[in-house]
Amino acid sequence: MSTIPSITLNNGTRIPQLGFGVWQVEDDAAEAAVRTAIEAGYRSIDTAAIYENETGTGRGIATAGVPREELYITTKLWNSGTKDWSGPQGQDAVLREFDASLAKLGLDYVDLYLIHWPRPMHGSFGNIWSAFEKLAADGRARAVGVSNFGPAQLDALREQSGLVPVLNQVELHPYFPQDELRAYHAEHGIATEAWSPLGQGKTLLGEPALVQVAEKHGRTPAQVVLRWHLQRGVIAIPKSVTPSRIRENIDVLGFELDEADLSALAGLATGERIGPDPQGFDWN
Numbered sequence: 001m002s003t004i005p006s007i008t009l010n011n012g013t014r015i016p017q018l019g020f021g022v023w024q025v026e027d028d029a030a031e032a033a034v035r036t037a038i039e040a041g042y043r044s045i046d047t048a049a050i051y052e053n054e055t056g057t058g059r060g061i062a063t064a065g066v067p068r069e070e071l072y073i074t075t076k077l078w079n080s081g082t083k084d085w086s087g088p089q090g091q092d093a094v095l096r097e098f099d100a101s102l103a104k105l106g107l108d109y110v111d112l113y114l115i116h117w118p119r120p121m122h123g124s125f126g127n128i129w130s131a132f133e134k135l136a137a138d139g140r141a142r143a144v145g146v147s148n149f150g151p152a153q154l155d156a157l158r159e160q161s162g163l164v165p166v167l168n169q170v171e172l173h174p175y176f177p178q179d180e181l182r183a184y185h186a187e188h189g190i191a192t193e194a195w196s197p198l199g200q201g202k203t204l205l206g207e208p209a210l211v212q213v214a215e216k217h218g219r220t221p222a223q224v225v226l227r228w229h230l231q232r233g234v235i236a237i238p239k240s241v242t243p244s245r246i247r248e249n250i251d252v253l254g255f256e257l258d259e260a261d262l263s264a265l266a267g268l269a270t271g272e273r274i275g276p277d278p279q280g281f282d283w284n
């Protein structure tokens, strides 16, 4: 496990560059999936309140037999539109949501807490971030960050607060490499974390150019894509409930992509997202 590289975040903490995502894993399947992942060597787990599997994830963490301090646990605030997030009551609501997540996970702190979506059509998320500042100061969230934010929302946060998000978790895979946003992040000391790093395991993994690179290295297309993320300095959190794939996806350290490989993968960029565009997306 110690061979998985890690990235130092802007608050001095470190995050493993490869983690395990559990979106769309049923709560009663999450325990086994998370335990299998930890046994395979993953030390970072990415869940969220809205995944409704924090309880199973927590069970997997508890039964895997690895000391808590060796694990890196991320969860996310579901800043749902059915609640009022403005004013002081908004901050209390965040703290209640956070407490509920911790209780489900069976933990007394998380390593990373994220605002799940920016929802710019609803205006400021300033009160939410104030609560995040409190959680970071208390140490109950060792680091705080955001997800699906664009430069406009990141600028707004930087204007309001001295606390810069440690990372922004966004859709990112060879079809949608997010080079502009990565450049913005680099400029402002924000790490980039890729969701759907395998393009959700769909057409991407069958792309002939990718398959060719995989054959050249005697690796699978998924391993090549994860290697691509690591070499670009991006944190990746692939999901699988299939034990052989869980192990396959962490076995990405014994080879290196060269310039020709990287340019073959660059040729896959379409600029098309798989998921919704966070700038126009609301879920209410």
Ligand SMILES: NC(=O)c1ccc[n+]([C@@H]2O[C@H](COP(=O)([O-])OP(=O)(O)OC[C@H]3O[C@@H](n4cnc5c(N)ncnc54)[C@H](OP(=O)(O)O)[C@@H]3O)[C@@H](O)[C@H]2O)c1
Binding pocket: 020, 021, 022, 023, 024, 046, 047, 116, 147, 148, 169, 170, 194, 195, 196, 197, 198, 199, 200, 201, 202, 205, 220, 222, 223, 237, 238, 239, 240, 241, 242, 245, 246, 248, 249
């Ligand atoms: N912040 C956000 O808004 C947001 C949004 C989406 C996702 N996420 C996070 O990012 C994580 C990963 O994203 P994702 O789950 O959307 O997609 P992903 O990790 O890109 O792909 C997962 C899919 O690929 C399949 N797969 C996994 N490994 C494979 C392999 N080696 N070969 C072939 N197929 C493989 C999985 O199937 P099986 O499970 O059947 O093996 C699953 O259907 C999520 O779990 C979640 O933690 C965050």
